[in-house]
Amino acid sequence: MGVTMANLESNATELFGSFVLGDDEFALPASTIREVVNFPDKISALPLAPPFLEGMFTLRGSVIPVVNLGRIFQPDAPRAEKSHKIAILDFQHVQVGILFHATGEVLRVRPDQRTTLSYASGSTQGVIAGTILLDDGERLIQVLNPAALISIENVPQVLALQSTCQKQQRHNFRTQAARRRCVSFRAGPAAFAFEMGGIQEIISVPEIHNSMLNSKLCLGRINFRGSPIGVVDFAQLLTENGAARDTAEHTDAERRIIVIRMDDATVGFMVDTVDNIIHFADDEVMPIPLLSKVRTDMFSGCISRPEVGDVILLDHQKILSRSEITDMRKGHANLYPDEAKPKDGAAAVKRQSGRQVYITFALDAAYAVEIRQVREIIDFSDAITCPPGMPDYMRGVLNLRQQMVTVIDMRSLYGMPALVAAPAPKILVVERGADCYGLVVDAIDSIMTIDDSKRFAAPSLMRNPNAEHSLANEMREVIDINDSPDGVRKTLRIFDCDRLLQSLDALRPAQAA
Template identity: 40%
Template sequence: MLDAARLVRIDNVPQVRAHASVAREAWRMRFLRQAQGRKCISFTVGGLRFALAMEAIQEIMRVPALQPSVMLGRLCKGWLNLRGAPVGVVDFGALLQCAPGTGDPDDARVLVVRIGDEQMGLLVDAVDDIRPYFDTDILPIPMLGTARGAMYRGCLPNAELGDSLFLAHDALFSDAEVAEICAGHRRLYAAEAGAARAAEKKVGARRVYLAFSLDTGWAADIGQVREIVGFDGPVTRPPGMPECVHGMMQVRQQMVCVIDLRTLYGMAPLEDRSGCRILVLEHEGERFGLVVDRVDTILSLPDSQRRPSPQLLRVNGPEDMRRDAAEVLEVPGEDGREDVRTLLDKERFLATLRGQLGGA
């Protein structure tokens, strides 16, 4: 009797060598493609969807109370104090001459983008999601006679999330506009922002978090989130799965186990799930998705605003996900009060998940 497992390992058989070579080349191409992968932020302005490379965006924030500016007009809406640095804010929809947005004003955000050595705020209607891409995915589009056509790199197609116009951040504005808006605000309002800059230096290092909601406010370290996908995508649910498993979803040619957090922690189901999103996280090479009520914003906070989770939050019973949290974030609110968000503890969450799956 011949052992098939040993036969395929005979090195001097040409067919075996060719098969191994093809497998190695396929693995090498997958590795190179993953190494070249990047992320972008998708956002909406005037009913149109746009995208900017993640490395171009320094911060995403809710629209604060903007300071009045001598440049106030159709485009410039004022300036904000970004940790001691005055940053001019431009209405991106007015810049592109888009139709006025019809969404909820609470969804509006300011994207702080880097243009050379300068910073500028872009006022947009909403931030949609974070999505991975490759430079080869961007399709060129004709921009004949289009004002500011140089700012468009092309179209980033996505059958699940919708196509986006991909922008070249370094071509959004002319050199003269950058000098007027960025350098002008810095020259006029640097002294006014100086006190905040001095205070900021005492705060310490900052980290970036993805804020989301699940009955209450939550946040996750942005480095833990690989992707955000819509809840209405195709899902396969094999028979015999635990109740907390929403199903299996294909994301970037990889199967992801999607966990319904409300079911896992015995929380009441959400009546309207149109705003739900799936956060794709990775742990030890395995990816899984978490169904959350909605994605709120991206936060940049100093370590000094991380606090141990109050004991009262951890004794609310098994139907409160906060029992698996060790820290909270104190987020400054627009009205001067602080909004407390619970920080997702991935290790504790996985321990609870393993307990549920093991007992299913």
């Protein structure tokens, strides 16, 4: 790379903001500095990111990737610390946080105090654009190149990002677009989500059969409803160098396999935990600049909320390439030719029958609720307010994104004892007209697609005629699954949200005329 020095010929005085990094001083044009902020309380890891990307955080509706400038020059430089500052660079509608040790001052620089670096034609543009000499040459400040800083590694679809920003500037209010749903999960240090439409099922981890014919991405295969499918460790997929990751943080009971349909292929992704169902609108998805060049198409954006943190939304169709899917399917077809053949006869008839998607959850026993009856799932919150005079079964009210949710303690409602030393419960958010309810349950287990033929009327022995108000008495139907993906026969009581809300209406005291 050829580099030449040239003095500026412009007569205009320029403004720069200076920053300190170790023993060096750097500067950015003042017009490109949006603001300087303290190191955020929470910074989320960026998957597949190069070493100099510390992570990302959200700032007033924008996702800000944080660049550790020291690691650009020296890859093994120290990581960020809480005492560091972040300068928000705003250039060409892309915002990037530049990590510094301390802020400097605002400089008014004459042309004779500046020099620029001129890079040879065709060479990579460096992050240093030139220098500023002050105090009779005793003080040297390196000028950073904003254009290089926003494109060090990769800015996916920069033109689309610019278009998005321009549209958001024209529409500075929350649109009433159709809302969508996604399922959030954790894999490694970050939180991700798949849109609901891309998920076939979410299951507990069954026995995984290893094979020497597996591809490098594939852990093995599982028997999923009579067919072999490949299983990919999602967190391992997100390690660029393929290094082994620490799996001690999560137990096998917490891990789940998210079964995704990718065109004509079915693939399972093993994740550490499945967290919530998130209800969101298009304008809540913020674009993510500055990701690695690896698998950038799979990142659709970021959803950021206080109750869920930063969640990276994924495009399930673009996680694996066609060649990777083909290799995975070919290995299983060669090893298990009988299982890979499509079933015929009675099995084909069964596949043509109606199917429903259910969320399974725990409340002493195992229950299932049709997913269409639930708007979203959230973590139990300490922000619930309990007004005086409410019944025991009402935990209080929760402000969920400017909508008041009445929180119902299901255990108290049905006379169940409180759990001792239980993990944090979940809240099923149910919306009926203008009313919104949050139903507190012990835990969310999985999301399953089940044939209507598996749904039966509940036996009368499951009901307790002596109980005046019993959850079991309201369960009119059950699901019997003898071919569940984990190989365990299950009987799930079907929970009907509408029946529950009718019961709550009956419990309300009559209003005086």
